Every structure is written in C-alpha cells, then in structure tokens.
C-alpha cells in the first residue's frame with residue numbers, strides 16, 4: 470500500500486518535472502476573462518465579517534533539508550558570500566511548525582464575486598532564490614517578477630490549468646508582469662538556468678488566503694459569516710506536496726481557530742524503496758544527489774521512480790526510461 474502511494478507520488482513528481490530545457494516561449498499577458506472583468510463585486514457587510522486563524526504543526530522525523538550547490542553560476546555563489554544555502558522545501562520552524570504553507574478558502578466563497586486587486590504581487594529573485602518561496606495571488610491580478618541578481622534568470626511556471634510559459638530576465642531588466650486567468654493550487658515555478666530555484670504560486674478566485682511564516686501561523690480575515698472548507702497545502706517533506714482540509718463555520722464577527730498537523734514520512738524512503746524489482750536508472754544530477762530508479766520490467770511510466778535524499782526535487786530530472 471505504501472509502495473503504491475509512493476509510486477503515485479513519484480509519477481506525479483516525474484510528470485511535474487518532464488520537459489526540462491524547453492525553448493523560451495513568448496508570453497503575452499493573460500487577461501482575465503470578460504466576465505471577471507465586468508462582474509461587479511458582491512457587497513459584503515464589513516461589520517459582520519470574521520476571521521480564521523491557526524497554526525500548522527509538523528509531527529514526525531525532521532525532514533532532511535538539501536544544501537543547494539550553486540557552483541554552476543559564480544554570480545549566485547558570490548551573492549551568498551560563501552554561506553551555505555539550504556532548500557526551503559522540508560524546512561521546519563524552530564518551534565516545530567511549518568513555514569510556507571498556503572492556507573486558503575477552498576469552498577464556501579463561491580457565491581461572492583471579488584474585485585481583482587490593483588496592487589501587483591511581487592516575486593523577487595535575489596541570490597538566485599525566489600522570494601517569497603510561496604505566494605498567493607488572485608485570478609487576473611498582476612504578478613510582477615523582479616530581479617536583484619547580476620545573472621540571467623529564466624522564469625518558468627509549470628501550471629496544469631493555466632498557460633505555461635517561460636521568459637528570460639537579464640540583470641537590471643524591467644519587471645516582468647504576468648497574470649493567471651484560472652484558479653490553481655499550486656503552480657510550481659522553476660528557473661531554467663538555475664535548477665534549484667523553486668517557488669509556488671496559489672491562484673485563487675477569492676482574497677481569503679495566507680502563507681505561514683516563521684511562527685507557523687496564518688490568519689484569514691474579512692470572511693462573511695458562513696460555512697467554509699479551508700485547505701492547507703505544503704510542498705511536503707520528501708514525497709511531494711501534501712494537503713489537508715478542515716471545515717469551519719464562521720459566525721458574525723467571529724474569530725475561529727483551525728490548526729493543522731502534517732505528519733512526516735517515517736523511516737527512510739530510500740531504504741524502503743530499494744527492493745529487487747527496482748534498478749538504478751538515470752542519475753541526471755548527481756551533484757544534487759538525486760537518483761532515479763526504474764522498475765525492472767519497464768512496464769510503464771508509472772514504474773518510473775525518483776528517489777531523492779532530500780525533499781527538494783529541483784534537479785533536472787528527465788522522465789525517459791532507459
């Protein structure tokens with residue numbers, strides 16, 4: 470059963486990371502659909518709104534966080550002044566909580582139409598890392614991509630429901646402004662130049678979302694009284710993304726608490742999966758310590774498996790079987 474789950478996760482990981490090294494695509498701005506542009510926002514009585522606040526905890530073996538080796542680009546190395554840099558996926562706060570968890574209203578707000586905020590959401594590139602690592606944005610809202618680095622980046626969101634694109638951004642280049650036309654939780658973003666760079670964007674139809682910070686807490690405010698399903702998403706701790714849902718009823722002016730606890734994978738994935746039916750396949754990026762394994766019968770893509778020592782699957786992983 471565990472293996473089945475793992476293979477599914479591997480397959481998802483493989484599918485997410487196929488298509489490395491694609492050519493740059495032109496990326497005309499996506500505009501919101503006419504309906505979204507013209508629909509008037511639903512009036513909400515601000516005197517009755519409530520909030521949901523909570524903490525996202527982690528239970529289990531502390532995930533191993535990958536050290537990022539930036540050697541392929543001296544500009545990136547220099548920016549960190551020789552200090553080691555670690556992947557953000559799998560990172561825990563000192564109080565045992567999880568940062569970078571995207572918490573949002575998944576259901577319960579459909580009956581409302583919300584104005585698209587005119588303020589852009591910024592995604593910065595600094596020291597060849599995305600800042601922030603996880604962010605939320607509304608459908609049709611501008612995502613403004615900035616760079617502080619003296620090296621060229623190639624920003625490449627990999628959506629399932631939105632249009633895929635990748636664009637280069639040279640040092641001192643103007644911000645790249647983009648929009649997403651459909652809700653999607655989450656869109657992974659990578660850099661085609663620096664394979665360790667990873668960000669995640671949550672695109673929502675409502676403004677009710679938050680990202681946990683260094684204390685593991687979140688707060689969603691301005692909720693009209695009602696029944697909501699909230700979901701917490703995390704990039705995970707070695708086996709891909711994880712999600713949890715909670716149902717919360719918010720009364721007028723009420724402040725509700727909704728805590729989440731994610732459980733880590735117990736034991737070593739590596740030792741658990743290296744059975745005789747698996748053979749080593751393609752080690753695409755040994756420097757980043759990723760190994761791929763393939764089932765001996767090569768039966769299907771579902772047999773493709775990826776084992777990482779780390780929780781950060783940022784290597785250039787190709788999905789072909791050998």
Ligand SMILES: [Cu+2]
Pocket residue numbers: 597621622623660661662663666
């Ligand atoms: Cu880059």
